[in-house]
Amino acid sequence: MSRKLFGTDGVRGEANQGHMTAEMALRLGAAAGRYFRRAGTNGHRVVIGKDTRLSGYMFENALTAGLTSTGMNVLLLGPVPTPAVGYLTRSMRADLGIMISASHNPAKDNGIKFFGPDGFKLSDEAEMEIEAMLEGEIRLAIPDNIGRAKRIDDGLGRYVEYAKTTFPARDRMSGLKVVVDCANGAAYKAAPQVLWELGCEVIPVGVSPNGYNINDRVGSTHTETCAEAVVAHGADLGISLDGDADRVMIIDETGRVADGDQIMALFAHRWAEKGILRGGALVATVMSNLGLERFLQGHGIGLERTKVGDRYVVERMRAGGFNLGGEQSGHIVMTDYATTGDGLMAGLQFLLAMAETGKRASDLVRQFDTVPQLLKNVRYQAGQEPLNDARVQKVIAEAESRLAGQGRLLIRKSGTEPLIRVMAECEDDKVLEACVDAVVEAVTVAAG
Known part of the structure; x- marks a missing residue:
């Protein structure tokens, strides 16, 4: 069925x-x-x-x-x-x-x-x-x-108190200035409260929901708003959540953004050094950058890949006994603390890394150099199956052959929107763009 x-x-x-x-x-x-x-x-x-x-x-x-x-x-x-x-x-x-x-x-x-x-x-x-x-x-x-x-x-108070228990360095938070962008969404009360009660000076953004403005030029899909606030206020860190706060992007003091791959690389390396990374591996999806894979290999850490979706990450984590996983999009799953992605708790773990290392956010947000990655979406109508088109399959095969040995191609249907996502990675920007554009054009034609 x-x-x-x-x-x-x-x-x-x-x-x-x-x-x-x-x-x-x-x-x-x-x-x-x-x-x-x-x-x-x-x-x-x-x-x-x-x-x-x-x-x-x-x-x-x-x-x-x-x-x-x-x-x-x-x-x-x-x-x-x-x-x-x-x-x-x-x-x-x-x-x-x-x-x-x-x-x-x-x-x-x-x-x-x-x-x-x-x-x-x-x-x-x-x-x-x-x-x-x-x-x-x-x-x-x-x-x-x-x-x-x-x-x-x-209910909210119970969660706030629990979130605070995951952060053991409260005495080192005083004077730290943090911008938190709640996307006018579900964490608009909880996130600023947790950070303030832990001792931070908090600059809240996206905390005025009106029923219509959730994710509207704020949050983890619009990080420029948080980045601008970080720079304008001279903040030490920006934590940018999405509408339901299960995703996060981290912004350093210069306004540079770290996506889920960079955050997971930092946590995996730190946890491995502490001996608390269970299973000796990180669980991530097929969308995570090749640069992450190479970084982990260089530190003797494994990478388990799954289908896209944090629920599939969690299923693999539970089956294999792993305690860290997530997605490039900002889902960071830490099963020692939560049963699903938790943007606020991931932000707290990043703050913990700053407190324990004494380093600035800018020293921590770039753990590896990414392999150039290009993602384009093609919208289709309900009932269509453009990926079954013979011409599309031929173009995909040609692109895969061209990328062999120097990159990879990933094409999939979105599980939440009527979109075909075409993603490729390659060190050669011209080859990367040519392959993605060829597939996108073929899928667009097939989708009418």
């Missing part, structure tokens, strides 16, 4: 369009509630968090209706980071956790992510079973067993 509703990170799309409607959310809540009531024994609890999108109210209410109709008791957390939902699902002994967010996408989009009772995102198999339940009649609870719903006021 193929998945029609779930992508690489839950269900996602434009709010009130296609499958992202209140009606679908109600049915999805009911299906998830029935799925977890089948096995749950903890009083059938579910915690629901959300980011700051206007449509979050609609989906929160619809999911609550569906869940309570199958006997689940719903605890509403309000706006909290995605990793907080993972943490609180396990901490509050819930059977299920749900985050309403489309992460780094624009405000018109939204999404629904599910966490199991262990705080980790659901497996492909579990999501397929929930999808299958949507195809039929969902058995509802009898009137006496309908669930209750209530708002939880201390």
Whole structure:
């Protein structure tokens, strides 16, 4: 059975369009509630968090209706980071956790992510079973067993206090000036509070959500805003989060940006030296730069690659006993601390590196020289399969042959948007651009 509703990170799309409607959310809540009531024994609890999108109210209410109709008791957390939902699902002994967010996408989009009772995102198999339940009649609870719903006021505070426990060098934070860009999203309260309570002088950016401005020229996909604030305020560091705070980009005092690959390289090297890098390897996706791979090899550290998506990174980490992984896009997964990517905790670990080494951020953000990488996207319409076109396959084969021995080519469908992503790496810029452009042109023609 193929998945029609779930992508690489839950269900996602434009709010009130296609499958992202209140009606679908109600049915999805009911299906998830029935799925977890089948096995749950903890009083059938579910915690629901959300980011700051206007449509979050609609989906929160619809999911609550569906869940309570199958006997689940719903605890509403309000706006909290995605990793907080993972943490609180396990901490509050819930059977299920749900985050309403489309992460780094624009405000018109939204999404629904599910966490199991262990705080980790659901497996492909579990999501397929929930999808299958949507195809039929969902058995509802009898009137006496309908669930209750209530708002939880201390969920954010629990997460804030837990995040602070992951940072052991509080006495060395005084006087450190940090810009934190919360993307007008889910961490707009939590991130500045954690940093201030740890002793930093905090310059907050992107902390005025209005339902429409999440990720709008702020956050980890628009790092120029944070970089400008760092330079303007003479800050020591910039921490730029995305809309649900499971991604981060780090900005040094000069305004230079470090992506997920550079952050993971720093952490992997430090953890290996400390003897706390379990499995002797880092887990990253096929998108991570060849420069990262070479850096790790030079320090005797392995690299395990997975499909794109932090959930696949986490699955490999759990299966192999690794404790560090992530994505170039800024998901940094540290399973000693969190069950999913946590941008704030990754920022704290970077601050810890500064505190323990006495080095400036600019001395830490560039761990290796990247191999030139070019990524271009081609949009296609629902129902199209441009990668199956014979001409596209021929051009891809030609590009792979041209790159052999000096680089690599990666073509994949996005799991969250109707896009074909064409990425290549090569030391020769002209060859790199020629290969990517040839594939992009062929896919564009095939997509009409």
